[in-house]
Amino acid sequence: MAKSIYNLFLIGITLIILPAKSVAQTADTLLRWKEGYLDIHHFHTGRGNAAFFIFPDGTTMLVDAGEIGESFGPGQTLHISPAYPNDSLSAGEWVAAYIRQLMPEGRKPAIDYALITHFHADHYGNVTSTSKWSPSGKYRLSGITAVAEKIPVKNLIDRGFPLYGFPTDLRKHYGSDSTFFNYLSFVEHSTRQGMKADTLKVGATDQIKLLRKSRNYPTFKVRGIKSGGSLWESKTDKTYQLLKVEDIFRQGWFNENPLSLALKISYGKFDYFTGGDNTGLDNYETPPWFDVETPMAASVGKVEATTFNHHGNRDAMNENFLRGLSAKVLIQQTWCSDHPGQELAHRLGSKSIYPGNRDVFATYIHPETKVTYGSWFVNAYKSMEGHVLLRVLPGGDQFRVIIADTVNGQLKIKNGFGPYTSE
Numbered sequence: 001m002a003k004s005i006y007n008l009f010l011i012g013i014t015l016i017i018l019p020a021k022s023v024a025q026t027a028d029t030l031l032r033w034k035e036g037y038l039d040i041h042h043f044h045t046g047r048g049n050a051a052f053f054i055f056p057d058g059t060t061m062l063v064d065a066g067e068i069g070e071s072f073g074p075g076q077t078l079h080i081s082p083a084y085p086n087d088s089l090s091a092g093e094w095v096a097a098y099i100r101q102l103m104p105e106g107r108k109p110a111i112d113y114a115l116i117t118h119f120h121a122d123h124y125g126n127v128t129s130t131s132k133w134s135p136s137g138k139y140r141l142s143g144i145t146a147v148a149e150k151i152p153v154k155n156l157i158d159r160g161f162p163l164y165g166f167p168t169d170l171r172k173h174y175g176s177d178s179t180f181f182n183y184l185s186f187v188e189h190s191t192r193q194g195m196k197a198d199t200l201k202v203g204a205t206d207q208i209k210l211l212r213k214s215r216n217y218p219t220f221k222v223r224g225i226k227s228g229g230s231l232w233e234s235k236t237d238k239t240y241q242l243l244k245v246e247d248i249f250r251q252g253w254f255n256e257n258p259l260s261l262a263l264k265i266s267y268g269k270f271d272y273f274t275g276g277d278n279t280g281l282d283n284y285e286t287p288p289w290f291d292v293e294t295p296m297a298a299s300v301g302k303v304e305a306t307t308f309n310h311h312g313n314r315d316a317m318n319e320n321f322l323r324g325l326s327a328k329v330l331i332q333q334t335w336c337s338d339h340p341g342q343e344l345a346h347r348l349g350s351k352s353i354y355p356g357n358r359d360v361f362a363t364y365i366h367p368e369t370k371v372t373y374g375s376w377f378v379n380a381y382k383s384m385e386g387h388v389l390l391r392v393l394p395g396g397d398q399f400r401v402i403i404a405d406t407v408n409g410q411l412k413i414k415n416g417f418g419p420y421t422s423e
Contacts, residue, residue, distance in 0.1 A: 031411055033104055036394030038267050042331050043098055044363035044387050046081035047091035048122030049333045056220055057213035058104040061113040063274060066122035067091040067143040079337040081364045085406040092146025099151055101411055109151045113208050116144060116158040117261040117276025119180055122335060127179040139185040156197045159228045159261055166228045167249040200224045200261050202239045203232035219268045226262035226296055234299040247289045257310055258292045264300055268396025269422035271303040273325060277310040280318035297324030304422050305329040305390055314341025319353050326354040328420055329401060331388050332362040337369055349380050361388045361401060386414055397422050
């Protein structure tokens with residue numbers, strides 16, 4: 001269904017079925033999950049990544065809950081996105097508010113699984129001296145801790161629990177990082193209160209699973225592809241150590257990004273990948289091991305949709321990754337004026353990397369980025385601002401993309417694309 005036809009479809013419903021004063025509520029209704037759908041909401045907060053999943057049986061999952069500050073600090077000219085829709089709530093509080101609106105009807109708000117892909121502020125929070133304290137007094141509220149304060153998290157999964165020892169003792173390495181120790185305090189307190197915590201089990205399809213009606217959806221599964229230095233290899237169905245400590249930990253420093261978690265979600269013929277800030281640059285002064293995308297892509301295979309690795313920075317989304325996944329829909333979760341790198345923008349549209357059409361959607365592209373790159377870049381995107389909902393229809397044969405805004409605190413449909421056919 002073409003974009004214009006889809007818009008007419010939405011308008012037709014509001015005009016024929018409901019009076020004019022109910023139009024806004026109709027958009028909310030169309031955003032709500034129904035049994036059999038796989039809904040994946042990529043929220044636009046202007047402060048980092050946050051994606052909320054509702055599986056076909058109603059099981060819920062949150063991947064990341066970022067919350068960066070207003071700027072990079074003195075001397076930096078890069079711009080951080082404006083807080084969206086405004087700063088009346090923190091990013092974590094906005095995410096919690098959206099989840100409440102989207103919960104399956106009749107269910108108390110709860111997050112069955114929450115994943116933190118890696119320990120950077122734009123993925124799990126940024127604690128400062130002004131961050132509010134939890135009423136428990138054990139930790140401050142930012143990112144995932146702010147979300148969990150509003151909506152209970154039943155299972156938390158990250159790349160290190162319980163030892164946090166790769167590639168070194170993170171408790172010592174991040175000794176001056178208040179956000180990391182705040183997160184550990186949250187995990188410790190919450191597990192005492194009944195939350196379960198674990199590290200992602202690479203290769204497993206039974207760690208994140210349907211919790212309500214699994215027998216009704218036998219083709220649905222979530223597989224852990226990568227965590228820290230470990231990668232699942234599809235050819236052998238085994239896990240191996242992709243990154244070695246002696247390579248990545250040098251002179252007391254390492255990079256969190258290539259240690260990110262990665263997941264593949266399958267539903268019938270539909271496949272989706274998300275991989276935090278995993279990296280793929282293998283040239284200039286970058287060591288070969290920094291390219292984790294190439295071996296990761298070989299294990300993931302072709303998908304219908306993928307998020308951008310590392311927000312589309314110039315060190316990610318390499319040719320091997322793009323070719324290996326050959327996605328029809330690519331979703332960029334953005335917050336900075338250098339998202340995406342210009343080289344990547346050229347790669348995205350290259351039919352020599354992989355044939356066929358591909359539609360690109362971003363949660364936010366800065367005005368100065370559009371001006372700098374030009375019309376060819378702007379025209380390459382289907383949407384450059386808004387929440388991006390990927391809705392997979394029952395059975396997984398078709399899916400749509402819906403763009404939403406926040407209006408008076410409520411999620412409202414702005415546009416729609418599809419249907420796309422899964423192969």
